[in-house]
Amino acid sequence: MNTNVIVLNGGSSAGKSGIVRCLKAILPQPWINMGVDDLIDRLPPSMLDSGNGVSFGQGGEVILGDDWRAMETAWTKGVAAMARAGARIIIDDVFLSGGTDQERLRGHLESLNVLWVGVHCSPEAVEKREIARGDRIPGMAALQAATVHKGVVYDVEVDTTHAETLDCARAIAEHVR
Amino acid sequence: MNTNVIVLNGGSSAGKSGIVRCLKAILPQPWINMGVDDLIDRLPPSMLDSGNGVSFGQGGEVILGDDWRAMETAWTKGVAAMARAGARIIIDDVFLSGGTDQERLRGHLESLNVLWVGVHCSPEAVEKREIARGDRIPGMAALQAATVHKGVVYDVEVDTTHAETLDCARAIAEHVR
Amino acid sequence: MNTNVIVLNGGSSAGKSGIVRCLKAILPQPWINMGVDDLIDRLPPSMLDSGNGVSFGQGGEVILGDDWRAMETAWTKGVAAMARAGARIIIDDVFLSGGTDQERLRGHLESLNVLWVGVHCSPEAVEKREIARGDRIPGMAALQAATVHKGVVYDVEVDTTHAETLDCARAIAEHVR
């Protein structure tokens, strides 16, 4: 059975977006990406910086409210439906609650053939890359690097600390059926 | 029954994106947008400028191949599933085949409460706005202005030729239940 | 003597950027743009949201500190030097202090042939356009619409309230030698 969905989980600045671009360029079949940032980008103003939606603390922590949870559930069900209808989807996500988030996502992706990918990067490196990107909330990257992989089970894991993004993507692509 | 989906149909440079931003700002409930451009933006390189995917002719015409059709169908089924799962969705689209495209979309949105909106703008004005935007293929706007509304049936129609974007959005918002 | 510099003055959301893109597309000679926003975009983080640099009040007011003044003076002298060296430059600016700002800029542009352009738009329209753009500080547009033209003398004036951007650019282009 062919792979329908690739899930990339990793903290902020770990290098997920670059891996997504590489995968789309090197995989022989057409893949599209639908990540958690894509949902955040299209939230209405009332759901940003609000306790019910998505807001960000001073130290880089992400605070998710009830309206976000409802919206994210509907979004994820829709992404799963796209995959069931034949689209190959790369989901890049940040499992703030680690294994608990994986289980919830696994539930939505039932009956699909999912490749679970861990994107690691050392806290020291993500902290430096956060500064180099210039548009990120300081502290978020290091905070997430330590926690998003807790209790998560992967089919393949890559580490961008010392490897080029394209090489990480190639390692992942070998597992795509 | 509440409105689940707002479909905005109009040619390039007619002002759909501005109306989407206004609707998200003024509607009391949270709405997210999922337009045809959002799908194009996430296509892999192999599907752009290719006969099977999406390509653009010298005169501004859009050429859609079989791979695009398959991808768009899966995408639309997913968007409909998001709405059925409780997300309020604004779809901004360009019905290149007019009423035929509406019927296909209507099929995907079955059981949902859809508000169909026509976004008009004179061919002269869109041609000028295309130049003012600077990043568009010359000719596309005028070409589409004439054809995308053929055979399409609307619940509400707005014309951005002489009206401010926000005023068009307000006129639409009055029809949202 | 040929026009070396076009100065566009108008408040936020009055439509200056669109006019700049149109002018660059329709003028027969090559023109480049160097506006106040281009300087703000390249300020270091320490000069943004700081009392010494550029910061923004709750009501949309812009607060300029001493470091900004020094930086802006050096920037403007450099832009004038580009024009003296043969580059045709479009400066789009917001004269927060009206005529006083014009006199200071006039001093920097000595010996150059400057076309002074006023870009008007009604406070009601800019307020609506600010919402349609979605990424602006609410209130800034209306606040500036009322004040940036005070005591400023123009060679040509356009009003984007009811006119297309391209038509405004064409009216300006007729005055370029």
Place this chain on the structure above:
Amino acid sequence: MNTNVIVLNGGSSAGKSGIVRCLKAILPQPWINMGVDDLIDRLPPSMLDSGNGVSFGQGGEVILGDDWRAMETAWTKGVAAMARAGARIIIDDVFLSGGTDQERLRGHLESLNVLWVGVHCSPEAVEKREIARGDRIPGMAALQAATVHKGVVYDVEVDTTHAETLDCARAIAEHVR
């Protein structure tokens, strides 16, 4: 005498932009950046993809015409004037003609205290990063990696192949007076 100008020279995808962002974040004084890409970004449509302006060959080569040369000279004189007027400027450039380009730039920067920085990266790594960025002309990065440093003399050199961007910036910052 304090450093007025930092010149970063390196090929496409070598990591100059990230170093620029880091330098602006870590240097105690305010610095602004004015690179060759900033000029290209503001060229009128008539100078792009034209033999007189800037165009790009199939293999990633950059072709510069006479109009570009005139514009670049005026631009560079203006940037030098900004620095002479007190602004601290980071110039990121691609010396397509190596040492010849350095000599021309050195002429424009006379009387200023310039820190010349070489930004190296292996051809293998830039080729991979070009794919990961997704919006670059294939081949340009590897082509430039081999040639832009020929005959150029530096005050400090960094290599982004195995080092984090921020660490490269810190090494450069130690040389800024």
